[in-house]
Amino acid sequence: MPLWLSEDDVASLVSPADAVPVIEGCFRRIAASQVELMPRRRFAIEGGYFAVMAAADRGLGMAGLKSYTVVEGGLRFVVCLFDLSDGSLVALIEADRLGQLRTGAASGVAAKLLARPGATSLGLIGAGWQAESQLGAIRAAVPSLERVVVSSRTRERAEAFAERHGAEVAERPADAGGCDVVVTATTSKDPVLRGDWLHAGALVCAIGANDPRARELDSEVIARATLVCCDSLEDARLESGDLIEPVAAGRLDWLEVQELHAIVAGELPGRQSDDDIVVFKSNGIAPWDVALGAEVVRRARERAVGVEL
Incomplete structure (x- = not known):
């Protein structure tokens, strides 16, 4: 029978650190053409x-739909999972916490692979809901971190x-922007990170703006980057104002933008030197919801959590 899992159920079953290997596995299946x-x-x-x-994740044997409403600033999320072997409904999951966790975990994967060796500092621009899982996942993925601003x-x-x-607490945004790993997790429509704040070797994870009219990064961030990657080029062309505007201005070409799954799978190189500045533009994609949702359901079945429908 299908399972109903609440926000509290999800929070009790999976931590940011737990989510990182789940999303890394998802990237590997995307690279293997097992995911649409x-x-x-x-x-x-x-x-x-x-x-x-x-x-649809054929490697995992699951498909899923994430839907949500934004009304007067309030958000409600649900993920619906199906078993590909027989088409049965597996679960309905309240998915605000799930989305927070999978987004943080994707940055954790990026940091694991693309942060400069021995990175010791993490700067967060934004101190809200999403910043919490960014911190938890990146701390788990980069154990050398000593300082968070x-x-x-x-x-x-x-x-x-x-x-x-x-x-x-940063005295000024530039203090956070000068760390080894910099995360922008805001609702701003205008840039909150300037390229001249970045130190050599920085990794930027831009996760807050997923609207073509919104940007968290100024054009100098992209201009200074040796490597720019994203979660999905198809999605980035529709939603990533941080990339769309520099492309339109001739400061970036879509052919220069890589997808993180190809780096995870070793198909493309990542960081080439300790001084490279690297940008990961994350919009959030449905395969992450399916992958983490499936893991949450597996754990819920093992621990008798949730309500059968």
Whole structure:
């Protein structure tokens, strides 16, 4: 029978560190052409929009649909999973926490492969919900990290985040932007990270803007990058304002943008030197929801968590 899992169930079953190898495995199946994805589509509704994204993972034997509403600033997410062997409904999962975890885990995979060797500092620009899983996953993936610096438009929010997670509060955004690994996790439509803040060898994980009209990175970030990669080129062409605008301005070519799964699988090289600046542009793709959803269901079955429908 299909299983219903709540937000609390998901939170009890999987941590950011648990999610990193799950998403790394997903990238490997994408590289092996075992996964087909449908980019996010948004439908305008009164007060917001309704979004749908989907994927079939033949290597995992699962397909899934993630849908969510954004109405007057409130979000509600659900993932629906199907078994490809017989077409049966496997689970319905409340998916706000699931989405937070899989997004953090993707940055963890990027940091594991693309952070400079011996990276010791992580800068977070943004101190909200998404920043928490970014921190947890990257800490798990890069054990050499010693220092975390957090910046937010609201100092009180940065201070609360720092107290909860053992971080320092940046005196200015450039302090976070000068770390070995820099994460932008904001809702800003205008750049929050400047290229002249970056130190040689930095890895930038830009995860907050998934709208062609929004950017977290200024053009100098892209200009200084030796390697620019993304989660899906098909999706990036539709949603990544951070890449769309530099391409339109002639400062980047889509042929220069790599997909992270090819680096995970060893099909393409990643960082070439310790001084390279690397950018990972993450929009969030449905195969991650399917992969992590399947892992959550597996653990729920083992631990008798959830409600059978």
